[in-house]
Amino acid sequence: MKFPLCYDATTSYADFVRLLPLATAETGFSIQDGVFHGQHWQIRLTPLPQLAIGLFRLERHRVEIAFNGLTDAQQDQFMQRFTNYYQRGGG
DSSP: OOSSEEEEEOOOHHHHHHHHHHHHTOSOOEEETTEEEOSSEEEEEEEEEEEEETTEEEEEEEEEEEESSOOHHHHHHHHHHHHHHHOOTTO
């Protein structure tokens, strides 16, 4: 796989931050200039316009992930865990 990975996510900032330690298996990450920094990863969360479905309004963010010092297999393992924690509705 080629990284960094970038995708749009329908999630609130608070929910993203709440799940991040579980999704990354790291509790010692830091936040600098809006970027989350882990031991071997960086994640930038950028607000996007809300998703409107009828009367519903859902918060959205662009998620950009970059890795340093991990093999392709380690990156794949990280991404499998990460996406499992943020996957909604069995999608």
